[in-house]
Amino acid sequence: MTEERALNFIEEIVENDLQTGKNNGRIHTRFPPEPNGYLHIGHAKSICLNFGLAQRYNGKTNLRFDDTNPVTEDTEYVESIKEDVRWLGFEWANELYASDYFDVLYAFALNLVKQGLAYVDDSTPEEIAAQKGTPTEPGTPNQYRSRSIEENVQLFEEMKAGKYPDGAKVLRAKVDLASPNMHLRDPLMYRIRHAHHHRTGDKWCIYPMYDFAHGQSDAIEEITHSICTLEFIPHRPLYEWFIDKLEIFPSRQYEFARLNLTYTVMSKRKLLQLVNEGHVEDWDDPRMPTISGLRRRGYTPASIREFCERIGVAKRENLIDVGLLEFCIREDLNKTAWRRMAVLDPIKLVITNYPEGQTETLHGENNPEVEGGEGGRDIPFSNELYIEREDFMEVPPKKFFRLGVGLMVRLKHAYIVKCESFVKDADGNVTEVHCTYIPESKSGNDTSGINVKGTIHWVSVPGAKTAEVRLYDRLFKSENPAAEEGDFKDDLNPNSLQIINAFVEPDLAEALPGKGYQFIRKGYFTLDELSTDEKLVFNRTVTLKDGWVKK
Ligand code: ATP
Ligand code: MG
Numbered sequence: 001m002t003e004e005r006a007l008n009f010i011e012e013i014v015e016n017d018l019q020t021g022k023n024n025g026r027i028h029t030r031f032p033p034e035p036n037g038y039l040h041i042g043h044a045k046s047i048c049l050n051f052g053l054a055q056r057y058n059g060k061t062n063l064r065f066d067d068t069n070p071v072t073e074d075t076e077y078v079e080s081i082k083e084d085v086r087w088l089g090f091e092w093a094n095e096l097y098a099s100d101y102f103d104v105l106y107a108f109a110l111n112l113v114k115q116g117l118a119y120v121d122d123s124t125p126e127e128i129a130a131q132k133g134t135p136t137e138p139g140t141p142n143q144y145r146s147r148s149i150e151e152n153v154q155l156f157e158e159m160k161a162g163k164y165p166d167g168a169k170v171l172r173a174k175v176d177l178a179s180p181n182m183h184l185r186d187p188l189m190y191r192i193r194h195a196h197h198h199r200t201g202d203k204w205c206i207y208p209m210y211d212f213a214h215g216q217s218d219a220i221e222e223i224t225h226s227i228c229t230l231e232f233i234p235h236r237p238l239y240e241w242f243i244d245k246l247e248i249f250p251s252r253q254y255e256f257a258r259l260n261l262t263y264t265v266m267s268k269r270k271l272l273q274l275v276n277e278g279h280v281e282d283w284d285d286p287r288m289p290t291i292s293g294l295r296r297r298g299y300t301p302a303s304i305r306e307f308c309e310r311i312g313v314a315k316r317e318n319l320i321d322v323g324l325l326e327f328c329i330r331e332d333l334n335k336t337a338w339r340r341m342a343v344l345d346p347i348k349l350v351i352t353n354y355p356e357g358q359t360e361t362l363h364g365e366n367n368p369e370v371e372g373g374e375g376g377r378d379i380p381f382s383n384e385l386y387i388e389r390e391d392f393m394e395v396p397p398k399k400f401f402r403l404g405v406g407l408m409v410r411l412k413h414a415y416i417v418k419c420e421s422f423v424k425d426a427d428g429n430v431t432e433v434h435c436t437y438i439p440e441s442k443s444g445n446d447t448s449g450i451n452v453k454g455t456i457h458w459v460s461v462p463g464a465k466t467a468e469v470r471l472y473d474r475l476f477k478s479e480n481p482a483a484e485e486g487d488f489k490d491d492l493n494p495n496s497l498q499i500i501n502a503f504v505e506p507d508l509a510e511a512l513p514g515k516g517y518q519f520i521r522k523g524y525f526t527l528d529e530l531s532t533d534e535k536l537v538f539n540r541t542v543t544l545k546d547g548w549v550k551k
Pocket of ligand 2 (some may be wrong): 033
């Protein structure tokens with residue numbers, strides 16, 4: 001977006017830091033995904049914020065994989081994350097991995113042990129939880145808390161060497177068991193996990209916890225502004241405690257409200273469930289709020305960036321109407337999509353005074369929103385066309401400016417036709433509409449002097465291609481499925497995907513992947529990745545107008 005807007009609160013912080021000469025005017029952010037799933041639109045907000053700040057203030061952004069949990073992480077996710085960030089239009093200064101810091105982190109931990117600020121605890125998770133107390137009662141120290149430095153050094157080295165099984169011991173920071181902030185009550189720093197890591201292999205059997213990896217990675221990379229979501233506010237004192245005690249680069253943490261979107265869920269754990277249990281095709285199912293799903297659905301990077309710009313950066317949680325996201329893609333596609341004709345629910349229109357077997361080639365520009373129309377395409381015309389069933393009525397009401405016996409409409413890019421009669425099948429369904437055309441009314445060269453109010457789209461039967469068209473609706477029935485009691489999946493919309501067969505104009509056989517097409521009067525569509533020369537498949541990105549009626 002080019003128009004000026006007020007600074008968000010993080011930009012204000014950055015501008016203030018620049019004015020006071022903090023970090024010598026250096027701005028360095030990072031985007032730190034855990035490679036345990038595909039990115040979603042919430043991540044896009046964080047990406048736009050972090051990369052956007054660096055762009056605006058001449059800084060840098062690292063892409064750092066927060067890969068400290070070997071069990072849930074995978075290189076498949078790493079690759080998809082890189083693809084998605086690039087697709088959104090951003091390039092990172094450095095591609096980094098928290099796992100590359102395992103040696104440094106271990107040295108940091110040993111440093112704290114040697115300062116008497118960390119200890120090895122043999123308690124079970126249940127014992128640790130019980131000893132931590134409650135927000136109103138202080139925790140109670142156990143016998144391990146007073147272990148000597150020498151003993152702690154030895155035990156921690158043995159943990160690293162693989163002497164103990166999973167869960168036998170943990171390393172804890174010795175902070176304050178009476179702190180009103182539960183995160184400061186001797187938080188875990190390391191746990192034992194004999195698991196294969198997607199990058200470090202079997203080198204490690206102890207892995208650092210989030211709180212003892214994230215801030216330290218920020219410091220190692222000399223990140224100036226470490227931006228995360230609000231749930232990390234209570235972690236901030238610990239973030240600062242570690243930096244203070246280790247005397248490492250003082251990165252600072254700032255928190256903003258995560259994006260929540262109506263009619264979907266936004267946690268990777270829940271999205272993974274939808275994939276694993278077959279409620280959707282895969283992570284890139286066009287109904288998913290993932291970047292890959294939105295891409296396959298036909299969203300453009302510009303529309304997603306514009307959406308992130310419009311929702312802004314808030315300090316309080318809120319729920320954003322998915323209608324805003326749809327508004328952004330409509331605005332973009334209205335300017336960029338190529339216009340084509342497709343009939344989704346066909347009946348035949350026969351022109352009785354147009355010679356049978358004759359065809360002519362009409363022309364339509366690709367994009368009337370742009371000077372010159374961005375080129376165009378040939379459209380065959382003949383005496384037999386498909387039109388939408390809803391564009392004809394047996395008993396048309398007043399002000400129905402489409403077809404009914406005696407009514408006239410313009411066929412887009414072609415002629416004016418007048419409806420003379422219609423044919424029904426044995427069940428009473430209309431199968432054919434018979435019309436006459438006005439030869440002098442050809443679009444672009446209309447000398448008929450006839451004015452008609454309605455224009456309808458059509459596809460010539462000779463030349464028509466069939467295409468599978470996938471129409472999507474909300475994935476969930478309620479606005480905030482995550483907030484519902486019970487299983488969020490009970491709230492899935494059983495009608496979120498409708499597959500139909502349509503007739504499309506022949507030029508769409510050459511539709512470009514990733515390109516938006518407006519099927520005139522029907523919505524915006526894009527070629528699906530499953531489409532082949534034998535079988536065209538299109539996804540509806542969004543309808544032309546907001547057809548969603550609040551219940
Ligand atoms: P999820 O809860 O979906 O699993 P996460 O926070 O565990 O997300 P990470 O891979 O750790 O996922 O997130 C990488 C970055 O993206 C973090 O800085 C995180 O704060 C940010 N992020 C994740 N979800 C959102 C969201 N809904 N809105 C804004 N930022 C988000
Ligand atoms: Mg996370």
